[in-house]
Amino acid sequence: MIKKLSVLVVLSLSTVLTLSACGSKAVDSKASETPASATAKAADPKASPASSGQVTVNFNMNDGEITKDQIKDFETANPNIKIQRVDTDSTKLAAQLATGEAPDIIRISGVNDIPSYVIRGVAMDLTPFIEKSTIIKKDDLVSTVDVFRFDGKTQGKGPIYGLPKDFSPDFSIWYNKKMFKAANIPFPSDTEPMTWSQMFEIAKKLTITKGDTISQYGLATLVKTEADMPSLMTYLLGKGVSLSSDNFNKIDFNKPEVKQSLEEWVNAVKGNYGPNQINQDKAGWGGEVFLAEKAAMFQAGYWFSGMLRGDEKAKTHLDDFAMIPAPIADGGKRVSPTGTATGAIINKASKHPNETWTVYEWFFGGKPAEERAKSGYGVPALKHLLPLLPQATAFDKQAFNVLQDELKYSDKFIEINPYLLNGNALLQKQLTPVYFGKAKIDDVLVSLTKDANKMIEEGKNAAGNK
Structure with a gap:
């Protein structure tokens, strides 16, 4: 065993x-x-x-x-x-x-x-x-x-x-020009990245609801428009912040930069900027929503250009879509990692x-x-x-x-702790009560740190590195 x-x-x-x-x-x-x-x-x-x-x-x-x-x-x-x-x-x-x-x-x-x-x-x-x-x-x-x-x-x-x-570079953004025009929002720059905060603010403006019905999302991501480890770590990479100790023995989520990033995602979920577990959108993934022109922005890499060219509907009006740089952390350096x-x-x-x-x-x-x-x-x-x-x-x-x-x-890389398995699932599980107003982020960061360190210890023991 x-x-x-x-x-x-x-x-x-x-x-x-x-x-x-x-x-x-x-x-x-x-x-x-x-x-x-x-x-x-x-x-x-x-x-x-x-x-x-x-x-x-x-x-x-x-x-x-x-x-x-x-x-x-x-x-x-x-x-x-x-x-x-x-x-x-x-x-x-x-x-x-x-x-x-x-x-x-x-x-x-x-x-x-x-x-x-x-x-x-x-x-x-x-x-x-x-x-x-x-x-x-x-x-x-x-x-x-x-x-x-x-x-x-x-x-x-x-x-x-x-x-x-x-x-x-997987955190670039694709956007639908027609939706931006309809909302009287200027097209984003091809060369100057927006900040994560600006991205969420634009997503909020582009989200259209009528009562309990969401007719248009502002932002779709690969799965749900919720916090995940890749996005968090990209934000921290731009801020120059590391969570793990130098020997991978410990990890600490109790840092202000972590809270800053997660708060943005919590607001995005509560505001229904994209498909999430609260609105229970049935879409299989974010690309499906964007291709159906139900989301104004989609965070994905250059690879998505191939999907747009291959989609029967999208390929008839490709000029309505454009790619822009990955967002940068507020006060951080520009990074666009894979x-x-x-x-x-x-x-x-x-x-x-x-x-x-x-x-x-x-x-x-x-x-x-x-x-x-x-x-x-x-x-x-x-x-x-x-x-x-x-x-x-x-x-x-x-x-x-x-x-x-x-x-x-793209020459900087998301940091990985090889002993923390299923860290993304752990993060999402811990944040779920926050989305539903049943917990506070500060408490979650304490619990997340505790559970993650336990997982790291188990991972190192299993690997023979005690």
Whole structure:
């Protein structure tokens, strides 16, 4: 049981919807010691000779993220390697890691998962492979790739353990020009970000209610227009505030900046600025509400441009939509981080590291990467692919230009505490009574800190880091 629990520590939910934790700079409670897994000698591509005969590389990636046609093309060009796509299943993956049967390539969120996978010794150091690659070159990597680096203390430093298949500055805002015009609200600037407070104030003005009926929301987010860990941590990143201790042992939500951010979200819920648990809107996610033109703003990354282009209704009037920069914390610095950076690592236990790298290099730097860039559903990890992003229409150009500016502020990362699992669920559970007027934020912050520290202690014990 302990073995299985320790494996579960590495399995954060790899999506911005469920960013599992917040954290800081170090790993172990023993002063500044670095885990052996983070300092072990990197794999040498030459030290592992290619296998004789055909080998199978198990590739953990969702259906559609790698297509059958792409796999067929690769296998035709590389007859000695067969790709077996494996569906993403966190429970199954935990069991496979415990028994040594995990896929060769494992889909993860760079933001949420890298520290945990490195601590557990699951992630292979890809630096030696990248240094010898003619396809993926170190100086061609965008700065956001650094979220896949970890030196045992700080995310963003040290060896490269993975790459994003694509990413976005995830806290940018999309808005509907027609709704702004109808409310006599000037269009926001493409270059100067509004503050979080200004965003909420505009959302309030754009929310239209008649009695108990909400005919228009001012702001939609990915799931509900409620506080979540990604938004809170982005606000704190701009304020330069960390919640976790340097060794990840403790976390403290009792900080004025936390209260400032959460109060804005509580007001948004009580004011019905977007779908929430009080109004019980049945929409599956915020993008659905925005595409149905029932919300004036939608907080999402550049990737949403691809959805707008692909939506049967929206694509007929794309010029009615525009992307603007992520909001900045009041009195803080401009940041526009990625909230997920979905990509993959190579399993350190892979029996065929060289063949696995051949597949990895092709998927993250070859034709599939070019096709992803052209689709506009995310930002490529390689600089030379950035010009392939859609730029044919006025809509394309506007989003592309805003993205170029946002990328200048995407080199800072949301801090993650690898031992706080389900931190997002804990935050939302604690805030629910506040939304309904049954509790006060000050009391919630005390309770949240207490419960989060208990979860961290349990997580470290399960991982063997007492």
